[in-house]
Amino acid sequence: MSSLPSDRVALTQPPPLRPELPDGVEPRPIAPRWKPYTAWLALVAGFGGALAGGLVLAGIGVLFGASLDNPPPAVSILSTVVQDLSLIGAAVLFASMVARPAPWQFGLRPSPAKPFLGWIVVAYVGFIGFSAAWVALLSIDQKDDLPEQLGADKSTVALLAVAFLVTVVAPIAEEVFFRGYFFGALRNWKGFWPAALITGAVFGGIHAGSAPVGYLVPLGVFGVVLCALYARTRSLYPCITLHAINNSIAFGSTQHWDWQIPVLLAVALGLIALAARAVRARFGPVASHLSPF
Numbered sequence: 001m002s003s004l005p006s007d008r009v010a011l012t013q014p015p016p017l018r019p020e021l022p023d024g025v026e027p028r029p030i031a032p033r034w035k036p037y038t039a040w041l042a043l044v045a046g047f048g049g050a051l052a053g054g055l056v057l058a059g060i061g062v063l064f065g066a067s068l069d070n071p072p073p074a075v076s077i078l079s080t081v082v083q084d085l086s087l088i089g090a091a092v093l094f095a096s097m098v099a100r101p102a103p104w105q106f107g108l109r110p111s112p113a114k115p116f117l118g119w120i121v122v123a124y125v126g127f128i129g130f131s132a133a134w135v136a137l138l139s140i141d142q143k144d145d146l147p148e149q150l151g152a153d154k155s156t157v158a159l160l161a162v163a164f165l166v167t168v169v170a171p172i173a174e175e176v177f178f179r180g181y182f183f184g185a186l187r188n189w190k191g192f193w194p195a196a197l198i199t200g201a202v203f204g205g206i207h208a209g210s211a212p213v214g215y216l217v218p219l220g221v222f223g224v225v226l227c228a229l230y231a232r233t234r235s236l237y238p239c240i241t242l243h244a245i246n247n248s249i250a251f252g253s254t255q256h257w258d259w260q261i262p263v264l265l266a267v268a269l270g271l272i273a274l275a276a277r278a279v280r281a282r283f284g285p286v287a288s289h290l291s292p293f
Contacts, residue, residue: 032098036189039182042090049086054079073151073158084173091181106180107236120242123229131218142212166251167268171243179230179239200224244268
C-alpha cells in the first residue's frame with residue numbers, strides 16, 4: 001500500500017498545541033476554570049477569617065480596657081481591614097488550587113480610556129436612576145450610619161481612617177473578591193445572568209447591618225451592575241473606580257460635605273491609580289492583552 005504524499009500527511013496531523021508567535025509577542029494564557037462551588041467556599045472562608053480576626057482584635061482591645069459593646073475606633077477600623085484582607089486572601093487561596101494566581105485572572109488588567117469612562121457613566125446613571133425610583137416608591141428616609149459605627153465621629157484621625165477604608169480599601173477588596181473571583185467562578189456554571197444575579201444578591205446581603213435595610217435592594221442591583229460593567233469592559237478597574245465614586249459620594253453625604261466630596265474622590269482615585277501602577281510594576285505589562293472571559 002502506497003504512502004500518502006508528505007503534504008497530505010501534514011494535513012492529517014493535529015495542529016500544534018500553540019502556533020508560532022512573532023518575536024516579542026507573549027503567548028496568551030487560558031483563563032483558569034474555577035469551579036463554581038468554590039465561590040461559596042471562598043465566601044465562607046473569607047468571612048470566617050474576618051470573624052476570627054475580629055475576635056482576636058476585640059480580645060486585645062479588652063486587655064487594654066476597651067468595651068466589647070462599644071469598641072474604640074481602632075478596633076472597629078482594624079476589624080474591617082481584616083475583613084477586606086480576608087476576602088482577598090480567600091479569593092487568592094481558592095484560585096491557587098487551579099493555577100498560580102496572577103492579577104489578570106481577577107480582571108486586574110488595563111481597559112481603553114473611552115469605553116472605560118463611557119461604561120462607567122452608563123452604569124452609574126442606571127444605578128442612580130433605579131435607586132432614586134426605589135427610594136421614592138417606598139418613601140425611604142434612612143441614613144447610612146456605617147461611618148459612625150466605625151467611629152468616624154470620634155476624632156479627625158478616625159474620620160480620615162474611615163474615609164480611606166470606605167473609599168479605597170473596600171472598593172478594591174470587594175471588587176477583587178465579588179467580581180474578580182465570586183462572579184468569575186459562578187459564571188463557569190450557567191453563564192452571565194445567573195452569576196450576576198447571585199453575586200448581586202450576596203453583595204447586597206453582606207451589607208446588612210452596615211447599611212439601612214431599605215438600601216439593600218439597590219445595593220444588590222449595584223452588585224449586578226458592577227458584574228455587567230466587568231463583563232463589558234473585561235477589566236476590574238472600571239468596577240473599582242465606580243465603586244470608589246459611589247462610596248465617596250455616600251460617605252461625604254453622611255458627613256454633610258459639599259466641596260470636600262470631589263476632593264475625597266480625587267484622593268481616592270489617585271490612591272487606587274497608584275495601587276494599579278504598583279500591580280503593573282510588580283507583575284509586568286503582559287496582562288494588558290489578557291482577559292479572564
